[in-house]
Amino acid sequence: NQTFELDSNPHTRLNVLTGEWVLVSPHRTKRPWQGKVEDVTPDNRPEYDAKCYLCPGNGRADGDSNPNYTESFVFNNDFAALLEDTPAGKMNEDDLLVANNQRGLCRVISFSPKHNLTLPEMSVEAITAVVNVWQDEFNNLAENNWIKYIQIFENKGEIMGCSNPHPHGQIWSQSDIPLEIVKETERQKTYYAIHRRSLLGDYLKLEQKKNERIIFENDHFAVLVPFWAVWPYETMIISKRHVNSIKLFTEAEKKSLAEAIKILTTKYDNLFETSFPYSAGMHQAPVNNGYYPEWHWHMHFYPPLLRSASVKKFMVGYEMLANPQRDITPEFAANRLKEMSTIHYKTSKA
Amino acid sequence: NQTFELDSNPHTRLNVLTGEWVLVSPHRTKRPWQGKVEDVTPDNRPEYDAKCYLCPGNGRADGDSNPNYTESFVFNNDFAALLEDTPAGKMNEDDLLVANNQRGLCRVISFSPKHNLTLPEMSVEAITAVVNVWQDEFNNLAENNWIKYIQIFENKGEIMGCSNPHPHGQIWSQSDIPLEIVKETERQKTYYAIHRRSLLGDYLKLEQKKNERIIFENDHFAVLVPFWAVWPYETMIISKRHVNSIKLFTEAEKKSLAEAIKILTTKYDNLFETSFPYSAGMHQAPVNNGYYPEWHWHMHFYPPLLRSASVKKFMVGYEMLANPQRDITPEFAANRLKEMSTIHYKTSKA
Numbered sequence: 212n213q214t215f216e217l218d219s220n221p222h223t224r225l226n227v228l229t230g231e232w233v234l235v236s237p238h239r240t241k242r243p244w245q246g247k248v249e250d251v252t253p254d255n256r257p258e259y260d261a262k263c264y265l266c267p268g269n270g271r272a273d274g275d276s277n278p279n280y281t282e283s284f285v286f287n288n289d290f291a292a293l294l295e296d297t298p299a300g301k302m303n304e305d306d307l308l309v310a311n312n313q314r315g316l317c318r319v320i321s322f323s324p325k326h327n328l329t330l331p332e333m334s335v336e337a338i339t340a341v342v343n344v345w346q347d348e349f350n351n352l353a354e355n356n357w358i359k360y361i362q363i364f365e366n367k368g369e370i371m372g373c374s375n376p377h378p379h380g381q382i383w384s385q386s387d388i389p390l391e392i393v394k395e396t397e398r399q400k401t402y403y404a405i406h407r408r409s410l411l412g413d414y415l416k417l418e419q420k421k422n423e424r425i426i427f428e429n430d431h432f433a434v435l436v437p438f439w440a441v442w443p444y445e446t447m448i449i450s451k452r453h454v455n456s457i458k459l460f461t462e463a464e465k466k467s468l469a470e471a472i473k474i475l476t477t478k479y480d481n482l483f484e485t486s487f488p489y490s491a492g493m494h495q496a497p498v499n500n501g502y503y504p505e506w507h508w509h510m511h512f513y514p515p516l517l518r519s520a521s522v523k524k525f526m527v528g529y530e531m532l533a534n535p536q537r538d539i540t541p542e543f544a545a546n547r548l549k550e551m552s553t554i555h556y557k558t559s560k561a
Numbered sequence: 562n563q564t565f566e567l568d569s570n571p572h573t574r575l576n577v578l579t580g581e582w583v584l585v586s587p588h589r590t591k592r593p594w595q596g597k598v599e600d601v602t603p604d605n606r607p608e609y610d611a612k613c614y615l616c617p618g619n620g621r622a623d624g625d626s627n628p629n630y631t632e633s634f635v636f637n638n639d640f641a642a643l644l645e646d647t648p649a650g651k652m653n654e655d656d657l658l659v660a661n662n663q664r665g666l667c668r669v670i671s672f673s674p675k676h677n678l679t680l681p682e683m684s685v686e687a688i689t690a691v692v693n694v695w696q697d698e699f700n701n702l703a704e705n706n707w708i709k710y711i712q713i714f715e716n717k718g719e720i721m722g723c724s725n726p727h728p729h730g731q732i733w734s735q736s737d738i739p740l741e742i743v744k745e746t747e748r749q750k751t752y753y754a755i756h757r758r759s760l761l762g763d764y765l766k767l768e769q770k771k772n773e774r775i776i777f778e779n780d781h782f783a784v785l786v787p788f789w790a791v792w793p794y795e796t797m798i799i800s801k802r803h804v805n806s807i808k809l810f811t812e813a814e815k816k817s818l819a820e821a822i823k824i825l826t827t828k829y830d831n832l833f834e835t836s837f838p839y840s841a842g843m844h845q846a847p848v849n850n851g852y853y854p855e856w857h858w859h860m861h862f863y864p865p866l867l868r869s870a871s872v873k874k875f876m877v878g879y880e881m882l883a884n885p886q887r888d889i890t891p892e893f894a895a896n897r898l899k900e901m902s903t904i905h906y907k908t909s910k911a
């Protein structure tokens with residue numbers, strides 16, 4: 212009679228932040244791959260591209276020209292999914308056709324004047340400048356009291372729908388609270404009501420005790436593969452201090468966050484010796500909507516690659532219709548990332 | 562002062578089946594696309610491929626050989642994500658690390674002996690044979706009383722992670738009820754408790770009255786773009802009779818379903834004159850778990866293409882971290898699909 216083992220038997224794991232389960236199939240990595248392989252975009256972009264709307268001095272779709280910026284640079288998205296001047300309105304027919312207007316503001320942040328410099332290749336100081344912009348933008352957007360939530364994120368790589376290779380991130384802020392934040396608020400609130408402590412704070416302590424999924428720690432942040440990770444090399448950065456938004460980060464914390472981002476993204480690039488694609492973003496408390504003591508700032512990284520620079524995990528049929536599913540275990544992924552060097556492969560080869 | 566219009570202002574719409582919202586940005590189609598374009602796989606496969614593990618007579622990974630089948634052919638997935646003999650087991654540390662074993666059976670269905678024949682190119686009779694297999698498989702799997710849910714689906718096209726171009730579908734059945742089914746059960750149950758009628762039945766009646774999103778109807782099924790569609794050309798097939806699973810379909814209904822599938826997938830192929838990729842699958846009541854009078858059988862089609870055979874919608878950063886988002890409206894998509902011919906573009910060109 213066999214005993215049940217997480218590293219070899221199919222099982223489900225609970226995502227304590229959303230209340231949803233992921234199906235884990237540890238034995239399934241043996242599956243041969245005859246399907247789609249991605250083109251690996253050769254990584255030989257110039258430092259400046261005259262046709263790029265993010266490079267310093269160049270023109271943009273709205274007719275403006277970018278300044279000759281030297282650190283990061285922020286502007287309103289010229290093709291924003293959300294607009295500030297959307298008229299108010301609602302529709303409801305028999306509770307079957309239900310719609311509401313949505314107001315919002317979308318911002319774009321160029322991370323660096325250099326067209327070819329991704330986060331892992333930037334210095335901690337330069338990444339700290341990006342963190343400063345994130346904090347300033349968060350604070351400024353929150354001044355609009357109709358804005359209820361601010362989503363700071365980055366799509367990195369063509370495979371993640373990034374429409375311009377110049378390293379940049381986005382901020383979408385809006386008048387309602389989006390789905391993932393509704394879920395995470397509910398779970399954190401329930402936990403806080405029972406324990407009077409932060410859910411993620413307690414989770415982090417347990418992970419520190421176990422030491423099976425933690426990849427990196429500094430004074431203020433821990434980087435780990437969550438127990439319930441869906442994407443093959445999914446990770447989370449969790450702040451050690453229980454704060455509910457980036458607004459409260461000190462200078463020391465911002466520098467530590469920049470360091471954590473640099474180390475994590477360097478390990479990612481080293482894993483398959485490629486500019487590692489992902490969507491990443493911060494989750495934090497809604498704004499202008501009361502008090503959220505339960506909320507604990509964190510940042511998710513959702514990278515699609517599974518086996519190599521060209522073979523990704525497809526979240527398709529079963530996953531779209533039934534339940535998220537993964538093949539390698541979170542512990543396997545954490546080990547791989549732990550053993551990766553913190554020196555970028557391009558530097559060590561140069 | 563503007564008034565709020567669904568076809569031009571950003572808004573959210575409620576998915577009545579899941580209780581989740583989608584963000585719609587109708588004005589955003591003007592966005593220029595400088596990002597990733599997909600390779601369009603040339604559609605010139607042979608009728609038989611000696612290296613394909615689905616073609617008649619060929620060998621498979623488990624050592625078996627396929628029979629010389631003439632309609633559809635079903636077997637156990639040689640690289641199944643779920644296994645029947647998973648030992649029982651549970652883990653729970655402080656409600657923070659929570660896992661359960663999961664048993665299951667995964668089946669593969671080759672739709673046709675011909676390596677190059679997709680559903681829209683098959684006859685209604687040949688598709689009816691596939692529907693018969695789906696029904697038989699559903700009934701047989703449900704005989705195992707530890708199985709609680711049976712997911713019948715198809716991943717079509719490389720872009721949807723389909724690892725073998727020979728047209729085929731899959732069935733994953735398992736000992737727990739997966740996420741999407743939990744959500745749809747809850748919403749249908751609540752509606753049924755109040756109205757004593759099926760949620761989807763009432764929704765379909767309202768759509769018939771409006772006639773803005775219906776693409777096709779026959780005696781037993783309607784095909785429409787749901788009001789809350791997330792994917793650009795997402796559709797649903799809804800049975801006119803309120804039955805909770807494929808088990809209850811009559812011979813006439815099975816033939817009508819085959820016709821609806823043929824017409825929908827033909828329109829899809831005609832839209833961008835390409836073999837249109839999607840993940841599609843049926844949603845139906847759980848099995849061996851009590852009585853589900855509220856459940857109404859339906860089939861979802863989630864196709865990723867947005868503008869052409871090579872430009873898809875990316876569900877990335879904002880969508881993964883915050884909320885699903887779409888650019889074109891469901892009404893625009895429904896109109897485009899309505900005007901497509903029901904004659905396959907390859908036939909009409911031949």
Ligand SMILES: O=P(O)(O)O[C@H]1O[C@H](CO)[C@@H](O)[C@H](O)[C@H]1O
Nearest residue numbers: 524525527528529530722723724
């Ligand atoms: O089973 P296949 O076709 O090899 O694999 C495909 O479908 C599965 C079920 O949707 C997914 O888990 C895989 O990521 C996908 O590549």
Ligand SMILES: O=P(O)(O)O[C@H]1O[C@H](CO)[C@@H](O)[C@H](O)[C@H]1O
Nearest residue numbers: 372373374874875877878879880
């Ligand atoms: O704004 P971009 O980079 O043009 O677009 C990208 O990110 C957006 C936000 O995640 C997505 O809605 C788009 O599908 C994606 O292509």
